[in-house]
Amino acid sequence: LISxxxxxxxxxxxxxxxxxxxxxxxxxxxxxxxxxVKFYSLLKSSTTPSPHALGNRTLR
Structure with a gap:
């Protein structure tokens, strides 16, 4: 029983x-x-210039 x-x-x-x-x-x-996914989206956004990415670039 114990075992x-x-x-x-x-x-x-x-x-x-x-x-x-x-x-x-x-x-x-x-x-x-x-x-x-984050890296892929960053890669995608860097290769295809989106307005958001362009905005970030001008802000920097």
């Missing part, structure tokens, strides 16, 4: 750790994607 309980506790702990790791990984992936 069964301990294995169950261990399984719960392992599951929690796995969920936490998965969440951390997905958040990291999301952040990486956001950075890539």
């Amino acid at each position: 069964l309980w301990s294995t169950r506790e261990h399984a719960i702990r392992v599951k929690d750790a796995a969920i936490r790791n998965f969440m951390i990984l997905s958040i990291r992936n999301w952040l990486e994607n956001m950075r890539c």
Whole structure:
């Protein structure tokens, strides 16, 4: 009974750790994607002169 309980506790702990790791990984992936998207949009705006980019250039 004790061993069964301990294995169950261990399984719960392992599951929690796995969920936490998965969440951390997905958040990291999301952040990486956001950075890539931001970089891509910056690249796009620098190559194609938009009025907004031109305005920023004149402000600087």
